[in-house]
Amino acid sequence: xxxxxxxxxxxxxxxxxxxxxxxxxxxxxxxxxxxxxxxxxxxxxxxxxxxxxxxxxxxxxxxxxxxxxxxxxxxxxxxxxxxxxxxxxxxxxxxxxxxxxxxxxxxxxxxxxx
DNA sequence: CTTGGGCGGTAAA
DNA sequence: TTTACCGCCCAAG
Numbered sequence: 001x002x003x004x005x006x007x008x009x010x011x012x013x014x015x016x017x018x019x020x021x022x023x024x025x026x027x028x029x030x031x032x033x034x035x036x037x038x039x040x041x042x043x044x045x046x047x048x049x050x051x052x053x054x055x056x057x058x059x060x061x062x063x064x065x066x067x068x069x070x071x072x073x074x075x076x077x078x079x080x081x082x083x084x085x086x087x088x089x090x091x092x093x094x095x096x097x098x099x100x101x102x103x104x105x106x107x108x109x110x111x112x113x114x
Numbered sequence: 115c116t117t118g119g120g121c122g123g124t125a126a127a
Numbered sequence: 128t129t130t131a132c133c134g135c136c137c138a139a140g
Binding site for chain 3: 041042082084
């Protein structure tokens, strides 16, 4: 059994999750991102000890089975652009989610740092 | 801005 | 066991 925490500090136990070890490591790492924060795919890769696996991390995000729990929208590209979003609404939805968490973007969908 | 090479995990063939 | 596919990254031009 894996234990995930989201940004609101709810602990959520998930049994019989369907996915590979790699995917679970990625997902649990994503759950650590707090509201208003973002990490890059590369950051996640580094945090799980596989700095060269940024692309694979993106794959795992896309297969996230718990869209409502795991904040995969808080993962963006290392150049500050949004990247993709496989949930309903696509990147536009991703952008709105992040804006509602207090982040801002320029017209190139690029994150504006404070 | 574009391109081209490199990359790793996964599902399907 | 290969292949094809990607929500990526980086260096050059």
